Structures are given as structure tokens and as C-alpha cells.
Amino acid sequence: MPSMSSLLIHSVYKDSEIVDVLIQNGIFKKISTHIPLNSLDTDTKIVDASQKAILPAFYNAHTHAAMTLLRGYADDMSLFKWLHEYIWVQESKLQKEDIYWASRLAILEMIHSGTVFFADMYWHREETIRAVIESGVKATIGVTFAENLMDKNAIEKNFDFLKEMKSVHPRIKLAVMPHSIYAVESDLWKRCAREARNLGLVLHSHISETKEEVETCLKKTGLRPVEYLESLGVLDENVVLAHAVHLNEKEIQILKKRKVSLVHCPVSNMKLSSGKLNMKALQKAQISVALGTDGAASNNNLDMLEEMKIAALLAKTEGDPEVLNAKEAFSMASLAGAKAYQWNAGEIKETQDADAILVDLNNERMLPMHHLHSNWVYSADSRAIHQVICNGKPLIENKKVKDEDLILENIRRVHHDLKNRH
Amino acid sequence: MPSMSSLLIHSVYKDSEIVDVLIQNGIFKKISTHIPLNSLDTDTKIVDASQKAILPAFYNAHTHAAMTLLRGYADDMSLFKWLHEYIWVQESKLQKEDIYWASRLAILEMIHSGTVFFADMYWHREETIRAVIESGVKATIGVTFAENLMDKNAIEKNFDFLKEMKSVHPRIKLAVMPHSIYAVESDLWKRCAREARNLGLVLHSHISETKEEVETCLKKTGLRPVEYLESLGVLDENVVLAHAVHLNEKEIQILKKRKVSLVHCPVSNMKLSSGKLNMKALQKAQISVALGTDGAASNNNLDMLEEMKIAALLAKTEGDPEVLNAKEAFSMASLAGAKAYQWNAGEIKETQDADAILVDLNNERMLPMHHLHSNWVYSADSRAIHQVICNGKPLIENKKVKDEDLILENIRRVHHDLKNRH
Numbered sequence: 001m002p003s004m005s006s007l008l009i010h011s012v013y014k015d016s017e018i019v020d021v022l023i024q025n026g027i028f029k030k031i032s033t034h035i036p037l038n039s040l041d042t043d044t045k046i047v048d049a050s051q052k053a054i055l056p057a058f059y060n061a062h063t064h065a066a067m068t069l070l071r072g073y074a075d076d077m078s079l080f081k082w083l084h085e086y087i088w089v090q091e092s093k094l095q096k097e098d099i100y101w102a103s104r105l106a107i108l109e110m111i112h113s114g115t116v117f118f119a120d121m122y123w124h125r126e127e128t129i130r131a132v133i134e135s136g137v138k139a140t141i142g143v144t145f146a147e148n149l150m151d152k153n154a155i156e157k158n159f160d161f162l163k164e165m166k167s168v169h170p171r172i173k174l175a176v177m178p179h180s181i182y183a184v185e186s187d188l189w190k191r192c193a194r195e196a197r198n199l200g201l202v203l204h205s206h207i208s209e210t211k212e213e214v215e216t217c218l219k220k221t222g223l224r225p226v227e228y229l230e231s232l233g234v235l236d237e238n239v240v241l242a243h244a245v246h247l248n249e250k251e252i253q254i255l256k257k258r259k260v261s262l263v264h265c266p267v268s269n270m271k272l273s274s275g276k277l278n279m280k281a282l283q284k285a286q287i288s289v290a291l292g293t294d295g296a297a298s299n300n301n302l303d304m305l306e307e308m309k310i311a312a313l314l315a316k317t318e319g320d321p322e323v324l325n326a327k328e329a330f331s332m333a334s335l336a337g338a339k340a341y342q343w344n345a346g347e348i349k350e351t352q353d354a355d356a357i358l359v360d361l362n363n364e365r366m367l368p369m370h371h372l373h374s375n376w377v378y379s380a381d382s383r384a385i386h387q388v389i390c391n392g393k394p395l396i397e398n399k400k401v402k403d404e405d406l407i408l409e410n411i412r413r414v415h416h417d418l419k420n421r422h
Numbered sequence: 423m424p425s426m427s428s429l430l431i432h433s434v435y436k437d438s439e440i441v442d443v444l445i446q447n448g449i450f451k452k453i454s455t456h457i458p459l460n461s462l463d464t465d466t467k468i469v470d471a472s473q474k475a476i477l478p479a480f481y482n483a484h485t486h487a488a489m490t491l492l493r494g495y496a497d498d499m500s501l502f503k504w505l506h507e508y509i510w511v512q513e514s515k516l517q518k519e520d521i522y523w524a525s526r527l528a529i530l531e532m533i534h535s536g537t538v539f540f541a542d543m544y545w546h547r548e549e550t551i552r553a554v555i556e557s558g559v560k561a562t563i564g565v566t567f568a569e570n571l572m573d574k575n576a577i578e579k580n581f582d583f584l585k586e587m588k589s590v591h592p593r594i595k596l597a598v599m600p601h602s603i604y605a606v607e608s609d610l611w612k613r614c615a616r617e618a619r620n621l622g623l624v625l626h627s628h629i630s631e632t633k634e635e636v637e638t639c640l641k642k643t644g645l646r647p648v649e650y651l652e653s654l655g656v657l658d659e660n661v662v663l664a665h666a667v668h669l670n671e672k673e674i675q676i677l678k679k680r681k682v683s684l685v686h687c688p689v690s691n692m693k694l695s696s697g698k699l700n701m702k703a704l705q706k707a708q709i710s711v712a713l714g715t716d717g718a719a720s721n722n723n724l725d726m727l728e729e730m731k732i733a734a735l736l737a738k739t740e741g742d743p744e745v746l747n748a749k750e751a752f753s754m755a756s757l758a759g760a761k762a763y764q765w766n767a768g769e770i771k772e773t774q775d776a777d778a779i780l781v782d783l784n785n786e787r788m789l790p791m792h793h794l795h796s797n798w799v800y801s802a803d804s805r806a807i808h809q810v811i812c813n814g815k816p817l818i819e820n821k822k823v824k825d826e827d828l829i830l831e832n833i834r835r836v837h838h839d840l841k842n843r844h
Contacts, residue, residue: 068790069790071787071789071792071796071797072791072793072797073792073793075747075748075793075796075800076734076743076744076746076747076748077743078743105786105789109787112786112805113803267735270738271734271800272738272743273739273742273743276739300796300797301787301800301801301802303803306728309728310732310735312498313689313692314739316692316695317692317695318695320695321498321499321500321504321693321694322498322500325497325498326497326498362830364527364530364531364826364829365493365723365725367493367830367834367837368490368491368493368833368837369494370492370494370495371494371495374494375493375722378494378497378693378721378722378723379493379494379718379722379723381535381725381728381805382803382804404786407786408786411790412789412790415789415790
């Protein structure tokens with residue numbers, strides 16, 4: 001058996017003190033004010049982290065990674081026009097190779113902005129899986145169901161894939177992802193939930209993203225979206241729902257009772273004028289809310305630093321500046337996402353997955369340091385990121401991510417091809 | 423007379439084509455698809471800008487630069503508590519040297535995020551002036567009036583300074599800055615406006631930042647804030663007012679009639695739960711709106727890239743995603759600020775001041791390039807900035823700004839001193 005890799009992060013700022021952090025086999029093994037060098041395995045790599053802080057890496061809890069290829073393709077218009085006249089037209093032209101390179105671009109961008117995990121709902125999942133494996137990050141990859149776009153055969157193939165491929169790679173989990181209440185009918189919803197429970201997988205979907213969705217559901221079923229899912233018996237603690245900007249108090253109580261996790265996507269909700277998540281009510285009900293960027297076509301980046309600042313700002317626009325403070329916003333962007341998707345990660349803590357960001361405390365936006373979390377949430381941008389570590393492995397070398405130039409070159413090429421494709 | 427400096431930006435992307443840009447004496451002299459090298463003065467410096475785009479630099483139209491020293495000192499609380507229990511207590515301890523280094527930190531941060539100009543309202547203006555001169559940017563520096571904090575003697579000294587110092591430096595303009603309607607009484611407001619007109623200077627103030635301000639004004643004068651200033655006869659096209667989040671239609675019509683410019687500070691307004699500027703109504707009235715970060719204590723950075731994205735997002739939260747598109751948001755952040763403060767700048771255009779950003783088109787967030795402005799407003803962060811040019815002079819060398827390490831070292835020192843000062 002080959003010797004397992006060890007990494008010592010030496011002399012790093014954590015929770016107001018300077019510590020050493022020992023990582024072994026991708027796990028935080030020991031965190032202590034002093035780890036003697038002579039106690040280490042001889043092949044331990046030592047990283048000098050003076051003037052750096054160690055913070056949990058970001059967990060992006062809702063995205064469509066390959067939509068980076070449609071970044072900036074259509075902005076500043078209604079969701080309906082955006083989807084029907086622009087996004088779906090382009091998506092219908094996307095091929096497997098596009099999805100692969102667009103996923104690599106997404107991951108490149110995520111690493112540079114401190115994200116090591118994303119939950120992905122898209123097509124050609126095998127291409128995104130390949131991109132995740134090659135790039136060193138981790139992901140929960142959706143097996144996506146949408147009856148408006150798939151025939152029966154494709155749906156059965158999805159279920160077969162789930163059973164056969166339960167374990168794809170140590171850095172990848174699968175999840176069952178019925179797209180939404182408008183793209184998946186009640187029978188398939190029930191079957192998705194049953195299979196997710198049988199296989200011990202998370203079930204992830206969109207919910208209540210627009211007023212129209214709520215109105216249509218009410219007309220069709222007499223129930224609001226969360227009430228409707230409750231009536232199907234599909235809600236439980238393995239369910240993660242994104243957006244949730246139009247909930248009434250009864251729906252909030254259902255989500256609480258069923259221990260459902262939510263994912264807040266403030267930038268996408270604002271950009272598409274979809275509506276606004278009621279953070280104060282959800283905090284009061286103690287519902288777990290993670291943070292996601294949504295796809296790059298409606299954001300238009302995958303930057304969780306920006307997302308958590310905007311989440312904190314948006315929560316305060318109802319008149320209460322105390323809602324969602326800096327520490328809470330950061331926890332949404334890291335720990336809450338890891339918990340929702342059932343990864344043992346999200347904190348700098350012994351026995352957890354060694355996912356971390358080393359932040360440059362000499363970056364001009366990290367100074368002066370009255371409160372580290374405040375500077376991180378409200379002031380920093382990605383220039384303050386010195387290193388990003390996933391499962392104990394540093395992902396940045398000489399300011400670049402693996403294959404960076406190759407990825408950018410291929411994005412130019414597939415973008416050029418896409419423009420000329422009819 | 424020494425020979426004047428010339429700079430040729432060679433082969434740069436501008437408005438969908440590749441051009442050469444010749445800068446002489448701080449001005450865009452010639453912009454053309456091909457400027458022959460043998461037509462240049464022999465001492466012309468040539469910058470290869472292939473794979474770069476040239477865009478107007480940012481004009482930050484409202485800030486309090488030296489408040490960088492209070493970055494993150496107090497967050498997530500009401501404006502009243504924030505001001506009375508935290509900010510004013512700390513500000514009363516600030517000394518001249520603090521203001522100097524805090525201004526240098528602010529400018530360092532602004533350069534790294536593409537800003538070459540700021541309009542500043544604060545104390546110890548001579549320290550901020552010194553910081554601007556030494557750092558190579560430009561500024562409109564306020565001579566600040568606040569009767570609650572100044573005696574008669576100090577007010578007279580301000581007016582003397584304005585008359586004596588009309589021309590401080592080619593990169594600095596002065597402006598008359600009565601703090602607000604609650605800190606300056608009607609007689610002083612009228613005198614400020616008279617002096618500004620006599621000296622040909624801009625008058626800048628805060629207006630209608632909070633509901634309380636509007637209510638207090640109504641109680642005291644029977645008029646809303648803008649109506650009150652109109653009744654004093656102080657409004658004209660040289661007036662620039664920041665915040666303006668609580669305006670009614672009558673006030674909007676007054677601002678339009680008097681050709682007043684406004685400054686939108688979305689991050690600060692959101693963070694302090696102050697209220698929301700009505701972008702749609704102001705656009706409809708064709709009122710010029712520039713963009714400002716406000717001080718770092720309520721933002722907590724001075725990043726105009728972030729500010730313009732958030733402005734565009736916030737404008738869409740009333741249900742109309744077409745309000746404030748990417749190009750409009752960028753124009754607010756550049757041209758509108760330059761115009762409000764009467765600088766011949768804000769566009770990449772012959773005869774204008776040569777202020778520009780060179781954007782790295784190989785940055786992962788600038789790809790693919792469906793629309794340059796969309797990527798710049800909605801996707802980029804400061805990592806995409808390759809160079810920042812003010813009055814023809816590049817301000818970044820080997821990824822660093824002049825005196826960068828010295829500034830950061832001194833910020834650590836003055837921050838440490840401030841903590842131990844009673």
C-alpha cells in the first residue's frame with residue numbers, strides 16, 4: 001500500500017490564535033497550537049501559512065455548472081423571455097464536449113473563488129463527473145428528471161444508472177433530482193422519493209422560484225407547492241429545495257416539521273426579478289438554509305464570496321439590519337451546504353474532510369482586522385485567496401489551477417463552434 | 423521644458439474591434455485601428471495589450487475614504503446604534519496620521535479594483551489630499567461643514583481655505599460639502615451654495631438617506647428634504663446629492679428641473695437597512711445617477727465592480743428585470759460620476775482624460791465573451807484587472823500598487839495604536 005499523503009499547515013491564524021493544522025488522508029487529523037516537526041511522518045509536506053487565516057471552503061449548494069458556456073448570453077430580461085427565446089434555444093445545441101469544458105470552466109472559476117464543492121443539476125452528467133474527478137474538487141451530481149424533456153426510456157435509464165452507479169468516486173455523491181413540480185408529475189415524484197430513500201441519496205429540486213409557479217400549482221392542485229409535495233409524502237430530512245422565495249407560514253411549518261433543507265440563491269432571484277426569500281421567517285423557524293449561485297447564465301458567476309455578501313445585504317432590506325450577520329452568512333455558504341448534502345465537512349475541525357481556504361491577511365481588503373469574519377464576508381474578493389484545499393490537496397499552484405490555460409483555450413474553441421452551429 | 427510622456431496601448435480590444443490607443447500629456451490623443459510606430463515620438467512607451475480590453479476606469483462618486491480604518495469595526499446593527507455607540511466613538515479618536523494612512527489604504531484598494539477617482543467627504547482633508555497626490559489618482563475633496571461638530575471659527579477657516587486654495591493640484595478639485603440638512607442650518611446652507619457658485623465648485627451633500635431624516639425635516643419645516651433645499655434656493659446643476667432613497671414624485675420633479683445629479687450607494691443602503699433608491703422612477707425622469715461605495719465602515723469595501731453589479735440587481739427587485747441593464751450600470755459607475763463632478767473623463771474617447779482599465783480577457787470570468795459589458799458588470803472581480811491608468815499613467819506594476827507594502831505595514835501600526843488609545 002502506498003504511503004498516504006500528509007500535509008502540515010504551519011503557523012496559521014484560526015479563531016484568534018495561531019495554530020498548526022495536520023492533514024492526513026484527506027482529513028483534519030490534528031489542530032493544535034504546536035505540532036512538533038519531529039512527530040511527523042518524514043514525507044509530510046509543510047506549508048508555511050504565516051500571515052494567512054484558515055477558513056472553511058465554500059459549498060455551493062445549487063448550480064448548473066455547465067451553464068458557464070451561456071454566461072452573459074442573455075441578461076436584463078424576464079425569466080420567460082430569457083428561457084424561451086435564449087437559454088433553451090442554446091441549450092438544445094449543446095453537445096457532450098461542450099458540457100465537459102463548460103464544467104471544467106465552472107470548476108476553475110469555483111476554485112479561484114474558494115469553492116471545493118457544488119451540487120449540480122444538468123444534462124450529460126457523465127461529462128460533469130469527469131470534470132470533477134480530473135479537477136480535484138467534489139460534487140453531488142444530479143440524476144435529473146424532467147418529463148417535459150425526457151421519454152419513458154430515458155427515465156428508466158436514469159433509475160438504472162442510480163442503482164448501478166451508487167458509488168462513482170470518493171469525491172462524488174449522486175442525488176436524485178426531479179427538476180420541479182412543473183416538470184415532473186406526481187407519480188414520478190413519488191418514485192424519485194422512494195428510490196432516493198432506498199439508495200440513501202439526497203433528493204434535490206427547485207421549489208417556489210416564481211409567483212407563476214405558485215399560482216399554477218394552486219390552480220392545478222388546490223395546494224401551494226410545499227403543501228403539494230407534502231401531500232405526495234416526498235418530504236423528509238434528505239430533501240434539499242432551492243429558491244423557496246414564495247412560501248407562506250404554513251409551508252414554512254411543513255418544511256420545519258419534515259426537516260427539509262433549503263438553498264438560497266439571492267443573485268439569481270434578484271437578477272430574474274423572481275422574488276425574495278424571507279430569511280427572517282426561516283431563521284425564526286430554525287430551518288437550515290444553504291447558499292447557491294445557481295447557474296452562470298443567471299448570476300453570472302459562481303462566486304460564493306459575492307453570493308454570501310449579497311445574501312446578507314438582501315436579508316436586511318426589509319428594515320432590520322440585524323438579520324443574517326456575517327458569521328451566519330458564512331456558515332450558510334460552507335457548513336450548511338455540506339450538511340444538506342451529507343458531507344462530513346464545512347468546519348476546520350478534527351475528523352472532518354480537510355477542505356479549507358488560506359486567506360491572505362496582507363490583502364488590502366483584509367486590513368485592518370477588527371473582525372476576520374466581517375472582512376471575509378463584507379470586504380474580500382478572490383484576490384485575498386492564497387490557497388484552496390480539497391480533501392487535503394492544495395488546488396492552486398503559482399496562482400493557477402490545474403489545466404487552467406488548456407481549459408480557457410478549449411472554452412474559446414467550443415464557444416466559437418457553438419456560435420456557428422445551427 | 424521636459425518632454426511630455428506618451429504611451430501607446432497597442433492592439434487592445436475596444437467596442438468589438440482591435441485598436442491602438444495613443445495617450446499624450448495624460449489625454450487620449452488618438453484612437454485608431456492602426457497607429458504606425460514610426461509616427462510616434464521616440465520616447466513613447468509601448469504597452470502590448472493583446473488579449474486585453476480597454477474600458478473606462480471607475481469614478482466613485484461618494485465615499486469617506488479614511489473610514490477604511492473602521493472597516494468591519496461594527497456590522498449588522500441599526501444606523502443609530504452603529505453611529506452613536508461605535509463609529510462616532512472611534513472617529514473622535516482619529517488623528518491626522520491615521521487619516522493619511524487610511525486614505526492611502528482606501529486608494530490602494532480602489533486602484534486594485536479599477537477606480538481612479540473618488541469624491542470624498544471627511545475631516546483632515548489635507549491628509550487625504552496628500553494621499554491622493556502621492557498615489558497618482560484623482561479626487562474631488564470636500565471642504566466639509568457640520569455645525570453640530572464645528573464652531574464658528576472652524577467654519578470661517580473652511581471658507582478662507584476655499585478661497586485661497588481654489589487650485590490645489592491638477593489631479594484634485596475641491597467641493598463645498600455641507601454634511602446634510604440635519605447637520606447644517608439654512609443660513610449656512612445658503613452661504614455654502616453662494617460660495618460654491620462664486621468659486622465655480624460643485625456642492626455635495628447627503629440627502630434623504632433614512633425615513634427618520636424625512637420625518638424630522640417634515641416636522642421642523644413642513645417640507646420634505648428636497649423641497650426644503652429648493653425653498654432655500656440652493657439647488658442647481660452643480661449640486662450632487664448622495665443616497666436619495668426616500669423621494670416622492672414632487673421631489674423627483676424638482677431634482678429634474680434643477681438638473682441636480684444623484685449618487686446611488688446601494689451596498690450601504692442595504693447594509694444599514696436605510697431604504698431603496700427608486701431607479702425606475704429616476705430613469706424615467708432622466709435624472710443623472712452616479713454610483714458610490716460610501717465609506718468602508720458601512721460597505722465594507724470600496725469596490726465599484728461589486729457596487730455596480732449590486733446596483734443592477736437591486737434595481738430589479740421590484741419585479742422588472744429590464745431596469746438598469748449592464749451598460750447602464752457601468753455608465754453610472756464611470757461616466758456619470760465624472761460628469762457629476764465635472765471632469766472631462768469617463769469614456770475612452772479622444773480629448774478626454776486618459777483614465778482606463780485594461781481587462782484580462784483570459785480571466786476565467788471573462789469567458790466565454792458573448793457580451794463584454796455583461797461579463798464586466800455581472801461576472802468579473804478584481805482578479806480580471808490587468809492594469810489601471812489614471813491621466814495616462816499606469817498605476818500597477820508587477821501586480822502591486824506604489825508603496826503597497828509600506829501602506830499595509832502602517833495600517834497595522836495605526837490600527838494597533840488606535841486600539842490602545844483612550
